[in-house]
Structure formats: C-alpha cells, structure tokens
Amino acid sequence: MATITAAMVKDLREKTGVGMMDCKQALNETNGDMDAAVDWLRKKGLSKAAKKAGRVAAEGLIGAVVSGTKGVVIEVNSETDFVARNEQFQGLVKMIAQVALKAGTDVEQIKAAKVGDVTVDRAITDAIATIGENMTLRRAAELSVKDGVVASYVHNAVIDGLGKMGVIVALESTGAKDELATLGRQIAMHVAASNPQALDAAGLDPQVVAREKDVLADKYRQQGKPDAMIEKIVESGLKTYYKEVTLLEQPFIHDSGKTVAQAVKEAEGKVGAPVKIAGFVRYGLGEGIEKQDSDFAAEVAAAAGQN
Structure with a gap:
C-alpha cells in the first residue's frame, strides 16, 4: 500500500480542482497512481464538476428560513436561470439553508457539515456533476433575538422560501408572537422594496x-x-x-404617511409590548458578481461543431 502524502493530494487537487478529501480517497483507491486517480475521479463524475468550477455562476436562488427566534438567508449560485427551476437544485438550496440554521453562517463550516453520510460540499459537487452547471455557496447570514421573532420575505419565490431576493428581519419584543410575525413580514417586504443601507444614521x-x-x-x-x-x-x-x-426614517411602503419607526410604534398597541427592530439582512441574487457577456447563438453553434 503506497503512502499517500499531503503533496500528492495537493498535486491531484491542482490538476482536477476536486476537494481534498475526494483527492485523498482517489489516491488511496488507486494505490497512489496519479493518472489512475484522475480517471477514478472522472468515473465518479467529480472531475466533470471540477471542469465547470471556473465558470461564472451569477444566477441561482436565495433561500430564507426562520425558526422562532432565529433566521438565516443564503445565496447559492448557478450559471443559468434555468437551474433555479430544477427541483434537485431547489432541494439542494433548501437543504443548505436548513443546515445553516444549525451550523452557523461561515461558508466553510456549512460546506463541511454533514447531511446523512455526505457533506454539504459533496452534495454540491454531486449536483454539479448531475445537473451540468457550476454551483457555489456564495454567502450566508443569520439574525437571532432572545425574545421576539425573526420574520422573512422572499421576492419572486419559485417555491416557498426560495427566490431571487430574500430578507430576514429580527424584532425584539415580549408581545404577541403572531402580531410580531405579521409586522416582521411587512417590514421585510419594505426592506425588499426600499433597500435601506442601515437601520439608522449611526449604522451607516x-x-x-x-x-x-x-x-x-x-x-x-x-x-x-x-x-x-x-x-x-x-x-x-x-x-x-x-x-x-435608513430603514427607520424611510416612508413605510404599506402606509407612506408614516415612517417605518412610526409604523412600529403604532403596532405596539396590537403587539401589547414595546417593539425594537434588532436588525435586517437583504440578499439580492448575484449582486456584486461581475457577469460575463455571452453570444448565445455563437455558443450553440460552437457546441454543434459549427464555425
């Protein structure tokens, strides 16, 4: 049995772009033969996924999930908008959001977390090989409160909790949770529409x-x-x-005669206790990613072997 060194694993990773653990397994399975290890990865569909890793992934889905006093929002990118309608991809994004709710929002920790017998990273790699597009878990954020609710809103949802834009809003209050949830969703919709840069001037x-x-x-x-x-x-x-x-000073989209701060103050009567907006997160799909211009007709012609 050949000794598999870190240098060998690193070399195979650089050749294929596949994850370290998969490279190590490939070398173990092939007794350290580098070429055979590359073939082993290809047979598993992993090198196919690696070849797609350099492609720009700026489409995909935003996922938002809340559970009582905690909520997360994540962005998983793909190359084309078609994948957002793929049930396997939708299931993948939902699964990652649920993992983030427990594992936290560090991307590498999420990818290392296990779902059943496989890591999230491996699940993404398998989806790339199956669906045929590059995919990346780009970012994740969370909000939580000691007492109150975290509400969410997803704009242009393809299914519940998944869409092109996701917002989570944290409200601190000892009041009625159902009224808080309603208010939180209204504020989340406002954040989606008005895109505030901070809660107040001090947060800018x-x-x-x-x-x-x-x-x-x-x-x-x-x-x-x-x-x-x-x-x-x-x-x-x-x-x-x-x-x-700033969120608190913006005119409330549900009643432009009031600011958001005034609307929150007025809602305290229904809630039955003081309400404080503890924070918000707004993710828009692909924001900040430099997209590549492409000639679709030329791509189709190239794929067909035409000039």
Missing part, C-alpha cells in the same frame, strides 16, 4: 456619509455659496439623505 458606513457630505458641499461651493451657508445646507441635505437610506 462613515466613509459613505463623508462622501455624501463632500458631494453636497462641492455642489453648493460651485454655486458660489459662502462656507458658513454651505455647512448648514449640507446638514440639511444629510437629513434628507438619511430619510432615503
């Missing part, structure tokens, strides 16, 4: 606020306004900016 990135101040100041400086006046105008402009980008 200081660099973003500084940039906004510079833009406002430069605008009025070019108009010839004196510095003393510019300072006051900028402060007024920032207040308007906060109303646009």
